[in-house]
Each structure stands twice: as structure tokens, then as C-alpha cells.
Amino acid sequence: MIERADVIVIGGGIVGTSTAFFLRRRKRSVILLERGLTGQQASGVNFGGVRRQGRALEQLAMSNRALDTWRRSRELLGEDVEFLPSGHTRVCYHAHDAEYFHRYAADARAYGLDLDVLEGAALFRRFPFLGRDVLAASISPLDGHANPRLAAPAFGRAAARLGARIVENTEVVRVEKEAGGFRVESATGDVYRAEQVLICAGAWANALSTQFGEPAPLTARGPQMAVTEPVPYVFQFSMGVYTSIKEESVYFRQIPRGNIVLGGGPPGPADAGTRRASVLPANTVAQMAQFCRMVPAMRPLHVIRVWSGVESYLPDSEPVIGPSTKADGLFYAFGFSGSGFQIGPGVGETLAELLDSGSTPVDLTSFSIGRFQRASSTHAESVTSETSP
């Protein structure tokens, strides 16, 4: 069986499904190949934060594009992915972090991200429930949260309705350059051909980029998520701690039906091979203590479920986005390092633009996979082992 399209997208996470969606809006034919089901891994198990603030400034152009898509998601996708423009707040416990809030707010303004920084009495007037350890808050009024379990599958279905071919349960084992484009082969021997290929296969991307001599020091880790029983809806925003101390970096959001979704702290182990990731019991215990510190009123609540999934991290915590340095027509988008959900549709829109028109106004230089080839391979390995769980 041989199938052909203008573009083959490998990976059905939020980047892959949204790229397929935006390519179809540009009338390009697309085949999306997904080894499991759409949105099942990092895109489906993450916190669901639709958060621009805190990102590297270079990400903000795509992040702003993404926010526009999130805001129009119901109209664009024809279904509800539970996006709530509730605002997103970062809080901190340390004076140097409060200073950073002011610096970041000043820098981000030039990139179209407006933030309010509150301290002292004004902070507790606005958020009276915060623990008294909190020093400052940085509020992004237009950010929010959405349901990760629904988003990527919804982009996939919307792309399919526009004519994309979404092929699930199909693992790609080989991608080869050939005359006129690429040959993509599945584990069961099916062959797909296209002029352009996008590899956005998360923790599994490295095996394919390596086939083109472009390995990336990717590591798999699992987010440590939890959720409480439903309680009255009072936290109409998403909130997290900014800190350089990993144990302190927890975040939460409440959904209108009442459950509070919790996450953060050190990651757990994940295995791309078995597609399994786990929540370490000690991480859950440490997380709960941090929540009771940030919001003491959470003390009487109960956690009813924890979960994890396979996310992929790069040593500099920035993703790879953009063209291959080795093969014309080959593109990458992976290694979002725990921050890919919000920006996903912005990356998809930008890549669709790049693949279709050959250019994009968004500067992708700093996200090039070439940065790992420039570093010596021994150096890359040592960085990987340091950041491994």
C-alpha cells in the first residue's frame, strides 16, 4: 500500500494535529501518522496551562499566535476544548524572584505580553487566600487554561473534517530522502510518500532525526499530576510558583465543575520504549505540602487521582522547531520540555505557514536543531545525564 500527500506529519500531539489543521486551511494535502492515538502522550497528560508568561522571549511570537487560536478554538474546531481565559498568575517566595518578575514584565511588554506585578498589601487584597510566605505575584490577565485530554484530538478531528488523513496506531520506523521527496515506512511495512515531512513525535522524535544525522539529547520524563475532589468553584484563574527550587515549583487550576488540578515539582521517570511514566509517591507527598504552603485553605481537601505521561526534555529546556540542517523539505518540532501545550497551536500555524509558503515572519533561529550539532557530542551527553531524573 502506498499513499502520497504534500506533507506527512509524524506525531499526533498538539503540534502535529494543529499543523495538519492549518495545512488543510492552506489547501495542502496531509497525512498524519500517529503511533498510538492522537493527544495520548505529553499533549494529553499535561497540566493544561494556556500560559504565555514565563516563556523565553523568543517563544512569545508563536505563543501570542497560539493564544489567538485558543480564544477562537470553539469556532475553529467546532467543539469545546474547555479553554477558559481566566488569567494566569505566578507567585514567588524569594526577593530575587520578585525582582525578576519586574524585569520579565518590562521585557515581555515589547513582545505584546502585558503583566501586572503586585506586592505587599495589594497582593493580599487581590489574593487573600495566599500563604503569607508569598512575596509577589505576576498576573497575565489574558492567559488561562484548557482541557489537554480534549485539545489535540479535537484539532485532529477538525483537520480530518477539512480533509486531512489521520492514521492512528501506525508507528513510523524509517524516513528516507528520495528523488522528489521522502519515503516514510511504518512498522507494518506501509509506505507513505510526500515532498515534505514534519517530525513532531515528542519523546520518540530522536530516533527519526538520528536517521538524518541530527540526534538531539532528548530525555523522557513524566509530569507529576494530581486532582482533588470537586469543591465550590472559587479559583477562577490558573496559578503557579516561580522559583529556582524545583520542589517549590507547583501550580494549580480549578475547573468550573470544581476539581482542582495540581502539578509541578520534580518530574518522575518516563520510558519512551514502554510508553509508561509514573508518579513517584514521594513527589505527591512533597507536592501536597507545597500546595498547603501556597494556599493554606487547601489543607482539608483530598487528592483523588494522580497521573503522568511521557514528555520530552532538552538540556536547554527550549524546543527544536524548524527545518532540518541536513535534508531539504524535512522539518522538526519536539522537545518542548514540559511547556508545549499552550504554544502548540502557534507552532502548528507557524510551521504550516513555513511549509506552505517557504517562509514565516517568526524568527526560529534559536530553536534550530543545529544547536546540538555545534556542541560536541560528549558535551551533549554530559548535559543529558545531569538533567536526567
Place this chain on the structure above:
Amino acid sequence: MAATVIVIGAGPAGVRAAQALVEAGLRPVVIDESRRDGGQIYRRQPEGFTRTYDTLYGTEAQRARALHEAFDALRPHIDHMPDTLVWNVAPNAVHVVSGTHHRELAFDALIICSGAADRVMPVPGWHHAGTYSLGGAQVALKSQGCAIGSRVVMMGTGPLLYLVAAQYVKAGATVSAVLDTSTFAQRLRALPQLLAIPSTLKKGIALMGILKDARVPIHRGITPVEVRGTPERGVQAVRVTLADGAMLEVECDAVALGYHLRSETQLADLAGCEFRFDHALQQWLPVADEDGRSNVRGVYLAGDGARVRGADAAERAGRLAALAAIKDIGMTCNEDDANKLRTQLSRFTRFAAGLRTAFPWPARFAATLPDETIVCRCEAVTAGELRRVVNDMGAKEANRAKAFSRVGMGRCQGRFCAHAGAEVIAAQARVPLEAVGRLRGQAPVKPLPMALAPHEDMETSE
């Protein structure tokens, strides 16, 4: 240093496992969620309650007393941790919480005796206040001496249906009707297998006598239609279709439901045990050998939590699993004892198969549940919503349907809705139940307090 063996559960399997370990010279840790030992079936009444063994346990009084006395004799030789929930299992350690105190306990061997709970099938209106499981109705009576209502309907099928009804009658409660979805013909078909344990069969027949003497109406071969009620007043009546097609409405203020039992397998799942679909039971169960060894080294499964065969079998399976653990640790165990237990257990396995024939799980009801019926009570997911995610979103697998619809995401984590939910998905997707798969287990097994504090022992040791 002697091996650390942890037994989870102080019911028939857990107590007999602990006993065998003590006999071998070990000092096991026995962790139990309840305040007192005995498990569900031989649940001890709270201190200060004075009902006799005969009143509490009827025909099982002797067995209950023997188990309690065995446990009391063990107390100096074990570390008993009552009121303690094992909320997670890691490789070679369990994580427990008692109140808000948590701690990690390492083990060389873990014997999981997690018991069973009611297998339930939704019925329209079962979310009204006053609807209980049969097991829940029994706990109210055994523990607190309370009935769930003043006019109670028992509906479903299984030995517990008649047992709980008879216990309510003996306690002086009014049982307005016993409504059984299985038929007398199914009972006859099961007879040859049920004769594997004639004494238990005889006890079952005696229960019928109690109900007959009390003039409790019994209807077999019924199809549940509705638990009628209002949010303000709760349950007011139960409506069913009788075997002959006539409609019957029984007024009541409480209803107890259940279709036999299902193993509580969450701990085995968290321990990493492999699961296999059991075609006879139409359930996913952890894999274990005849003695209770799982595929995870050092993890053993015994009693109804591994496979529902009843309390008498659980006592033997608990002991057998302990003997296996003792042997695997490298100590000597009595092979004759083990052989005898294996032989006895095979009779219980035959009897359990007979019960399945006599009281079959009514899988067929799932396909015809009205769309507005709530399937997952924790998350208020209806049959219609579940069918929508199958049809419109292509969710033909249990975890995919959970991700899209929230079925099984609530407090009970699917313990009470997963079986029926899978049947609804299978019927809608037109695939075999096995193809729907099973919900992946996730900690905590039961809700975990956020205000956790380290157990005193942990603080001093650090």
C-alpha cells in the same frame, strides 16, 4: 535479619496468611483499612456493642469466632496497623496513610488480601439518596445495627442478595421485595457445580426458608426499569418488568443493589501485576499461580481480591500464599499442608463457577440503558454521554472513553462504574468486552488527604 512480610487486609485471607507467617517464626506487618479485624464478612462490631456471634453472623458464627480468636492470639506476634490505607505501591515498598500521617514501609514480600466489593449495574434513578450496594446495606447492619431504610427492596442477583435480605428480616427490618435478575432454571443448571460444597448450598437454601417464613415477595427473572425518587425525598419505589412481561412497582424508601462481587484489584495493579481478561468472569484479573504468586517478584495475591471464591476459600488461599512467600524467602514450609490447601481450593473454584452460572452478571442490560441513566455516579456521566464519545469521538477503548467523558475519573476511580461502563462502550462500539480493555490503575487507591504529615517514626528516624 528476618524478612519483612507485609499483609494487606485483615479479613479471612489476611488473618490466615499472618497466622502461617507467625508459625514460620516471622513477624508480619498487617495493614488494614478498618479499625477492627475480620474484613467485610466477619466485620467486628464497634467496642461497646453487645450483639452475640449468632445474631451477627448467623450460620457463620463459628467461623467468625474462630477467625477473631485466631487474630487475637496473633496480636503479640505481629505489627497490626488498623485504620491504615495503603494508598500506593512502589517496587518493594508500600505507602500508607493513617489519618493524615503517612509513611513508607519496605517489604521483602507483600501479600495482598484486598477483598471484594459489589459488582453493580446502573439502573435509571440509582443516584437517588437511599440507593446502596448490597454490601453497603450489610455493613450498616453488621457494624452499626442499622437498616438502610424502613421498607427496603433488595435487587440484583447473587448469594448476597438472599443473604442480606435474610439478615435484614432476622434483624426485624421490613424487606418489601427481593428482585432477582436470574432465573430458577439458571440455578438448576448450576446445581452440579454447586454440589462441590454441599454445606454452603444447604445454607443458601435455608436462607430461602427464612424469607418464605417472613412472607417476603421474591421475583426471579426480572428486568430492572427504574429506581423512582426525587432529589428531595430520595428513593420512593422500584419498578421492574417481571419474567412474564408484567410491570411491577414496589414502594420503598431504600434499595440495595448488586450483581455478585468483583475483586478489588487496584493494589495489585499499582504493584505492577499483569492482568488478563477472564472470559468466564468477563473481568480483568491479576495473573497469579495456584498458590497466589503474581508475576511481580515478592508480590502475592490471595482471597476474593485475587478471585472471588468466598470466605472459606479465602482463608485457605491466604494461608497458601503465605506458604509460597515463606518458601520463596528461602525458609522451609510444609509441603503437605500446601498440597492439602490446593486440593481444597479446587473444590471452591468449582463452586464459584457454579455461582456464576446460577447468578450471571446481566451484561445485556448495558445495551438498553436509557441515555439519561447515570453510569458514573462520581462524575455524573450518563450512558448517553458515554455513547456519544464512542460514536462521535471514536473512543472504543476504556481509557480513551475516560479521557473524553470523565467516566471513572471520580472519587471511586471506576471501582463501581468501570465494569458497567465497559459494557456500555462494548455494546455501542459493537466490539467484545475484552477489546474495550480496562482502566489503568492510578494512585491513590482511595482519596488522600492533602494535609499530610510524616508519621512519628519517620520523623525520629530522620
